[in-house]
Amino acid sequence: MTLQEDGSGRMAIEMDLSEMMAFGGDLMKDSIPKRIDSIISFKQFLEEKKDSIATLPEAEQRKLKKLENYKLHMVIDTDEGTMVFDMFTDFSNVAEANELMNGMQNSSRLMPSMGDTNVSKTEDASGEVFGTSFSFTNDVFKRDAYIIDEAAHKKQLDSMQGMEAFMGSSTYKLKYTFPKKIKEASVEDATFSLDGKTIVIERSFTAYIRNPDVLDLEVILENE
Known part of the structure; x- marks a missing residue:
């Protein structure tokens, strides 16, 4: 987290899953793209999956709605053994940061499935x-x-x-x-x-x- 004097700032969560990819061996490497370096807008993702999201319970839909202002930087290189997800968003005050942190914690379950066409798996999330x-x-x-x-x-x-x-x-x-x-x-x-x-x-x-x-x-x- 980076804080400015007026209480605004940027919050980011980085998940380095490189060790998990190595632990999964060739089976996991074969199941993911060989190389990715891209930034995904959650707002765009939620718009693209809105039909699937509409089938979720209201509580789950509200959780996903809170992610609209987030962006996700994905870096995957199976040859180098790298898999890093960096999610970030800006906030205007610390009170807002509290809500954003809760959204980030919810979204960590969604991150590995950002490329999937089916969002319904979030219904089973704890x-x-x-x-x-x-x-x-x-x-x-x-x-x-x-x-x-x-x-x-x-x-x-x-x-x-x-x-x-x-x-x-x-x-x-x-x-x-x-x-x-x-x-x-x-x-x-x-x-x-x-x-x-x-x-x-x-x-x-x-x-x-x-x-x-x-x-x-x-x-x-x-x-x-």
């Missing part, structure tokens, strides 16, 4: 398990992650046990860039840019799934 809230007031930024559905979270933990070998090396990295230098941060092992305006936090993906609080953050900026 509800939201995690939520994230942001605040940015008086040079203090806060990120708070929390569990929305305890039952769904327990199911997620149970299903994760069989995937630990695959997910063991996966990481969840947060990168925040601010308009001023960072004075204090609540995470002791964070790394900072040379200009002092960017903070990076990294945790194992399995640690985050077990307890989303491991990526909670409070940042105090210098009062220039």
Whole structure:
């Protein structure tokens, strides 16, 4: 996330699935295009799939509607073993960023199927398990992650046990860039840019799934 002084900014989520492609071997490589480097507009995608979307439950349609202003940069190269999805959107204030983050979390289930003609698979997607809230007031930024559905979270933990070998090396990295230098941060092992305006936090993906609080953050900026 990049924040401006007026609270506006850009939010992006990058998913590097290169390791998953390597794990899938030739079978997975044969099932995806050999090479892609393109930017997809969700608004255009939703318009093209509107007939399929119209058959979904109202709740699912509303979730998809929230994705209209997102764009997705897809980079796939099976020869190089690269598969990266970068989804981004702009926001006018931090309150709007809260809604956008929820939309991004919903859309992560849709990303691998962007090339499919059938959108109905989202009907079977589970509800939201995690939520994230942001605040940015008086040079203090806060990120708070929390569990929305305890039952769904327990199911997620149970299903994760069989995937630990695959997910063991996966990481969840947060990168925040601010308009001023960072004075204090609540995470002791964070790394900072040379200009002092960017903070990076990294945790194992399995640690985050077990307890989303491991990526909670409070940042105090210098009062220039």
